[in-house]
Structures are given as structure tokens and as C-alpha cells.
Amino acid sequence: MKRVTPEAWLQAPGEVLVVGLGKSGTAAAALLARRGFRVTATDERDLDPADPAVAELASLGVELALGGHPAELAHRPWQFVAKSPGIPYHQPFVAELAKMSHVIVTDVEIAGWLEQRPIYAITGSNGKTTTTTLVGEMLKASGMNPIVAGNIGTPVCDVVTKPGDVLVLEVSSFQLEGTATFRPHGAALLNFYPAHLDYHGSYEAYQRAKWKLFANQTPDDVAVLNWDQSLIRDRAGQLAASVRGFSLEGAPFADGVGVIDGELVFVRAGERTPLLPVDHVALPGRHNLQNAAAAAALALAAGASEAAVAHVLRTFQGVEHRLEFVREVAGVRYYNDSKATNPDAARQALRSFPGGIVWIAGGLDRGLSFDSLLPDVAGRVHAAVLLGETREKLRDMLARAGVSSCAFASSMDEAVRAASRMAQPGDVVLLSPACASWDMFPSYEVRGSMFKEAVHRL
Structure with a gap:
């Protein structure tokens, strides 16, 4: 990273670029504008100017470039660039900014x-x-x-x-x-x-x-x-x-x-x-x-x-979407562990129960293997409902673990209903996807909330 000089910048705030207007990018743009920086903010999405967060930025004097990243922005002499953490460095516009030797920081650095x-x-x-x-x-x-x-x-x-x-x-x-x-x-x-x-x-x-x-x-x-x-x-x-x-x-x-x-x-x-x-x-x-x-x-x-x-x-009873007890229905306990967005997180959830698990899993395929879950699935999971891009990879792993009762589902509601039919009194229905949510849901929070809503509809 090019040398960072925050003390000089804070004393003489200049022009900065914010890339990405999710929650963190929007907060960074607003904070910088209030600190006297002249902020330009860009997002690939064509955001609604009437959206309260977008309207607040406009009221603070932030120049908005929405619906794409104009190529000329990469060539302006910014003091620094504040990038939304979720945008990877190999994204073409960000890569071009790096090629132009801009200092690129995230919200944690600014704070x-x-x-x-x-x-x-x-x-x-x-x-x-x-x-x-x-x-x-x-x-x-x-x-x-x-x-x-x-x-x-x-x-x-x-x-x-x-x-x-x-x-x-x-x-x-x-x-x-x-x-x-x-x-x-x-x-x-x-x-x-x-x-x-x-x-x-x-x-x-x-x-x-x-x-x-x-x-x-x-x-x-x-x-x-x-x-x-x-x-x-x-x-x-x-x-x-x-x-x-x-x-x-x-x-x-x-x-x-x-x-x-x-x-x-x-x-x-x-x-x-x-x-x-x-x-x-x-x-x-x-x-x-x-x-x-x-x-x-x-x-x-x-x-x-x-x-x-x-x-x-x-x-302390826990946080939402992390091994969160939802309710018991007909002797079956339902747990929301939607925050398990990788195999190891799902492993920890599976190990929290001795057995009798009907597992709801699957999501975005990031090219990871699920074989590390074999020892924790065998003997604990007796049935599974699989979602998203990784469902076939997970089915193959489950078959090798001796789990033959598997169903595919195309929605969370369908998955919960299928799991409830597979479960027996004393079982646990566990949503612990081992995958990110973005193939079917906007976030793991939305995925977990939809699971809870489906459970409460049973």
C-alpha cells in the first residue's frame, strides 16, 4: 500500500473517492463529508435518489456517480480512496485504481x-x-x-x-x-x-x-x-x-x-x-x-x-443467526445457524449435538471441499435438505458419510417443510449452511430470518 498520511489529510482535507455504497461505504462517505472532505461516491447499482441514505449523502454535498463506475474517476488525483470492504481488489474498477497508485483504505482504517x-x-x-x-x-x-x-x-x-x-x-x-x-x-x-x-x-x-x-x-x-x-x-x-x-x-x-x-x-x-x-x-x-x-x-x-x-x-444466551434456538414443534427443536458461512463454522454447530440432526445446508459455491465435515456428519446427521449451488456436492459428501435420506429444495420455506417431515420427536432441525448465502439470499441475516419465519409457520 502507498504511504498513508492521515494526520496531514485531516489537517487539510481534500478530494476523496468512496467506492461502494453499502452500509459501511455510506457511513464512511457521510463521516468524511462531515469532516470537511470533498467526497465523490460511486456504486455499480442505480440507487434511488429518494432513498434516505442516498438523500442524506446528497444533502452533505457528496457527488454521486451511480449505476456504474465512470472510468475517468480512476484517473483523478484523490487524496485517498475509501473502498467498501466487500468489493474485492480484483474488481476491474478497483484494480484500475490500484494501478494508478491510489491509496485504498477501508472504513476501519478511517475510523x-x-x-x-x-x-x-x-x-x-x-x-x-x-x-x-x-x-x-x-x-x-x-x-x-x-x-x-x-x-x-x-x-x-x-x-x-x-x-x-x-x-x-x-x-x-x-x-x-x-x-x-x-x-x-x-x-x-x-x-x-x-x-x-x-x-x-x-x-x-x-x-x-x-x-x-x-x-x-x-x-x-x-x-x-x-x-x-x-x-x-x-x-x-x-x-x-x-x-x-x-x-x-x-x-x-x-x-x-x-x-x-x-x-x-x-x-x-x-x-x-x-x-x-x-x-x-x-x-x-x-x-x-x-x-x-x-x-x-x-x-x-x-x-x-x-x-x-x-x-x-x-x-448470555447467544446472538441471532448463531446456533439460535427458534422453537420446538411436535418434539423437534429448530436451530438457526445461518451465520455458518463456511464448512468449519458448520462443523462447530454439528458438534454441538450428539445426533438426531436433520441438516439444512448449501449455498454459494466458492470451490471449497466439504470432506472435512465427514467425521462430524457420520453418526450425527440422519437426513438432510440441501439448497443452492452446492447441493449436489453436499449430497455426494453425505452419501459417503452414510446419509441416504436427502432432499433438494428451491426455497427456504420448502426446505423447512421437508425437514419437518423427515424429523422425529427428539430430533434437531439445524440450519447451518456451510456456505455463503448470495446465490439465493441477499445476506445470511435474510436467510436466517426466512428460516425462522418458515419455522413459525409450521
Whole structure:
């Protein structure tokens, strides 16, 4: 990335380009316009000028180029370009901007220039939303006023001027790819699994984007790392920040949170303080116990009390679309795990139940194999309803796992009705797609909401 000079830009705001007017792009354009930058915003979609978000940008003096990206915009002398995180760098217009040596940043980088409060940021392949929410709840229970934002739903550029003590941010690899100076006071890396390879080009490039979370930290900052993944643990000595670990395998570190003899324990300079028994953690599943340990480690670093951390872990019931219990119908429990947009996330959901699963899965085909799910499907899943582009690949994997009862569905309503016919009392119907939603649904949130609506119609 070309050298970033935010201090000079903030002192003398000039002309900037915003590419993409989704939630984060719109928030970035509005924030920059309010800070005195002369903003041009472009989107491939032909957005309605009467749309409230579009109309607000126009009222702030933002010049709009809608219905496509005019080629001449790539050749203007922008101070910098703010790119919507979801637009890949290989998109032709973005690639042309890069070819012209423009500085291209994302909303997280911009917010970091302007934000004076401590930032605590969470990334990883899976568990980001649950962990981010837990950290916010732990700080709130400790009497603090945290602002929870980022990839979790509220754009970070919308909260830069919002009152609060600290920012707790969920950050994605898409956002981190466009950072150069972003420095969180506390940062957590939850795990690595192959994901978003179509965006980053390779697993190695995906990992490099995630590691940028720690690039600007100093010894005054805290890095929270998954000690049970050697891929992460082995990099601990290369970080400038003070490292804290989290582990489900005995807490083999001097500082962090881990499981020891059935207790979640806070370890500080080798001294151990029990937080609560692991079977008192309200969220089900080993993956959620890992999320709990990570959240506790980061929240304690941010000033949360041990009592508040324990209280939240005892009472927190989960976030929407992540192993969310919907209802029980005729003795069958229905769970919405629409946020499982890759195979590993679906694996964690499958492992949360001993068996009796009717699995609803499938979606956008990103070229990933589902063979890693074989051990978790065999013996747990007895029937499946498959959707989207990957349904035949999933059917083949299920056949190799010994699951012969499979149906295809062309809508979520059809899928839920088919699953309800396959299920017996005591079973679980689990929507955990293992795929992104974009072949059939605008987002995983819409997919999950449609599942819940279909369940309530049963």
C-alpha cells in the first residue's frame, strides 16, 4: 500500500473517492463529508435518489456517480480512496485504481484516524460476532459504556462521534486488508480456517490480512491469541504487544484465560483465579467455550471485573443467526445457524449435538471441499435438505458419510417443510449452511430470518 498520511489529510482535507455504497461505504462517505472532505461516491447499482441514505449523502454535498463506475474517476488525483470492504481488489474498477497508485483504505482504517478512545478488536474465521458481543456485555456489566460496532452490523464510521468509553469492534479480513495505521489497544485472533479464498486469492493471503490487526501495536497494547492453534501460537513471539492466550487444553501460558480441571480460569503472571465451572457457561458447544475464553481474556484486559465476566458467561444466551434456538414443534427443536458461512463454522454447530440432526445446508459455491465435515456428519446427521449451488456436492459428501435420506429444495420455506417431515420427536432441525448465502439470499441475516419465519409457520 502507498504511504498513508492521515494526520496531514485531516489537517487539510481534500478530494476523496468512496467506492461502494453499502452500509459501511455510506457511513464512511457521510463521516468524511462531515469532516470537511470533498467526497465523490460511486456504486455499480442505480440507487434511488429518494432513498434516505442516498438523500442524506446528497444533502452533505457528496457527488454521486451511480449505476456504474465512470472510468475517468480512476484517473483523478484523490487524496485517498475509501473502498467498501466487500468489493474485492480484483474488481476491474478497483484494480484500475490500484494501478494508478491510489491509496485504498477501508472504513476501519478511517475510523482509526479519528477515534481517540481505546479500541478492542476481534477477528478470526469463526466466532467473531459471538465473541465481540460477549466482550461488550462483559464491559457493560462492569459499569463501562462500550460501543459495539464494525462487521457485527453497525458500521464503525457511524459510531466515531457516538458517546461511549471504548469501542469493541468485530473486524473482517476484508476490512483489515485495507488498513495501514490501524492500532487497537487490545486485539484478539480467534482461529484460522480456509475462508474467503475467492476474495484473497489464497489461504496465505487471507492469513496475512488477519495478522494486520496486530501490525501497529506496541508493548503497551494487548494481543489475545488462540493457544490451541499452533498456526497462531507460533507467531506470538513476533508480536510487539503484550500477549495473552486462551485455551481449552490446560492454559499453558503465563497470562490469559483457559480451562483447568473443569474450570474457566484467569491466569495473570502465573497466578490462577477461577472464573466459573465450564458447565455453567450458558452457550452450548465447545466452540462457544472457546469464544467465552477469548472474550474473557480480552474483556479482562480492557478492565472488566472477574465477577462481571462470570455473570455474563452464566447468563448470555447467544446472538441471532448463531446456533439460535427458534422453537420446538411436535418434539423437534429448530436451530438457526445461518451465520455458518463456511464448512468449519458448520462443523462447530454439528458438534454441538450428539445426533438426531436433520441438516439444512448449501449455498454459494466458492470451490471449497466439504470432506472435512465427514467425521462430524457420520453418526450425527440422519437426513438432510440441501439448497443452492452446492447441493449436489453436499449430497455426494453425505452419501459417503452414510446419509441416504436427502432432499433438494428451491426455497427456504420448502426446505423447512421437508425437514419437518423427515424429523422425529427428539430430533434437531439445524440450519447451518456451510456456505455463503448470495446465490439465493441477499445476506445470511435474510436467510436466517426466512428460516425462522418458515419455522413459525409450521
